[in-house]
Amino acid sequence: MINDRKIIFSAIQPSGQLTIGNYFGALKNWKMMQDTEDADCIFAVADLHAITVRQTPAEFRQRILQTYAILLSIGIDPKKSPCFIQSHVKEHSELAWMLNCYTQFGELGRMTQFKEKSQTHADNVNAGLFTYPTLMAADILLYQTDFVPVGADQKQHLELSRTIAERFNGIYGDVFTVPEPYIPKLCARVMSLQDPTKKMSKSDANVNSWVAMLDKPEDIVRKFKRAVTDSDMKVCVGEGKDGINNLISIYSAATGLTAEQIERDFEGKGYGDFKLAVGEAVAESLRPIREKFDDLMKNKDYLESCYKAGAETASRIAFRTVSKVSKKIGFIK
Numbered sequence: 001m002i003n004d005r006k007i008i009f010s011a012i013q014p015s016g017q018l019t020i021g022n023y024f025g026a027l028k029n030w031k032m033m034q035d036t037e038d039a040d041c042i043f044a045v046a047d048l049h050a051i052t053v054r055q056t057p058a059e060f061r062q063r064i065l066q067t068y069a070i071l072l073s074i075g076i077d078p079k080k081s082p083c084f085i086q087s088h089v090k091e092h093s094e095l096a097w098m099l100n101c102y103t104q105f106g107e108l109g110r111m112t113q114f115k116e117k118s119q120t121h122a123d124n125v126n127a128g129l130f131t132y133p134t135l136m137a138a139d140i141l142l143y144q145t146d147f148v149p150v151g152a153d154q155k156q157h158l159e160l161s162r163t164i165a166e167r168f169n170g171i172y173g174d175v176f177t178v179p180e181p182y183i184p185k186l187c188a189r190v191m192s193l194q195d196p197t198k199k200m201s202k203s204d205a206n207v208n209s210w211v212a213m214l215d216k217p218e219d220i221v222r223k224f225k226r227a228v229t230d231s232d233m234k235v236c237v238g239e240g241k242d243g244i245n246n247l248i249s250i251y252s253a254a255t256g257l258t259a260e261q262i263e264r265d266f267e268g269k270g271y272g273d274f275k276l277a278v279g280e281a282v283a284e285s286l287r288p289i290r291e292k293f294d295d296l297m298k299n300k301d302y303l304e305s306c307y308k309a310g311a312e313t314a315s316r317i318a319f320r321t322v323s324k325v326s327k328k329i330g331f332i333k
């Protein structure tokens with residue numbers, strides 16, 4: 001890595017199936033930034049984060065690999081952008097511990113995701129769920145990251161990462177780059193198809209509320225046909241039209257059309273036509289990803305060579321940061 005180039009880092013959890021919220025809110029921008037920005041990109045599958053909720057080992061192993069394969073399927077080029085599995089780079093856990101000691105209990109307690117998850121997983125409110133944001137800060141700060149492409153739900157965690165970096169730098173001098181979130185204008189928060197006031201989430205029990213990146217085209221179309229809209233019957237962006245606003249954003253992200261173009265194209269047409277068009281456009285944009293994914297999953301040796309090489313490159317950078325941090329803190333070498 002060349003030192004004066006900007007660094008872009010992001011990660012995704014291998015928990016459950018990835019949804020079009022993950023894709024349009026984050027992954028699509030990872031690929032876009034890799035291809036267009038004059039920067040070094042590093043991406044990871046955040047398996048350590050995923051054990052804050054109980055996982056079944058065999059399924060978990062499979063899901064980590066599938067999530068990794070999806071990253072390559074959307075066009076992450078592992079030769080250009082080191083792409084690795086978080087637990088393979090030990091410095092993530094190491095730096096996370098150190099950063100825990102520079103993070104306040106009250107700061108972690110204010111995290112919306114912690115509050116939500118401790119309600120949905122009330123039987124397992126473990127310490128990892130609480131300190132999750134310091135592991136995320138470690139992920140980011142290890143690579144001296146400038147920009148972090150994420151959906152809007154991660155904004156609060158990013159702000160805490162900045163606070164931790166600034167606090168550490170305030171004590172020890174310039175150790176960490178203070179990262180900035182990159183949150184897209186479009187699809188920063190893809191909403192549920194069944195309750196468009198709620199974020200689309202794979203943990204939603206109603207499978208019609210979310211679309212998986214690997215859903216079959218006919219299932220994708222069917223889910224969009226059932227999407228909840230309103231009684232206004234006009235395809236246009238507007239207040240109180242959460243369902244249609246969401247569908248317009250998704251259609252826009254899938255086709256590249258602007259909201260104005262979409263409104264013009266669907267003038268005088270009903271919601272049925274529009275929902276069908278959105279479903280077909282999404283199915284079409286995911287088709288090449290699904291095909292590539294099926295190919296990659298037949299080639300596990302190739303996947304292994306990619307994640308091993310990714311971890312090697314990442315480890316070299318991570319080791320440098322941890323060495324610097326250890327020295328600043330006063331550990332003996």
Ligand code: TYM
Binds near residue numbers: 188
């Ligand atoms: P995760 O795995 O829940 O989601 C991965 C990415 O997808 C985005 N996303 C969405 N965007 C728009 N609409 C939605 N409905 C939607 N659902 C998910 C998320 O914002 C995220 O960008 N803690 C992180 C993973 C992580 C990470 C990191 C991210 C671990 N370490 C370091 C950035 C930097 C998470 O749980 O994302």
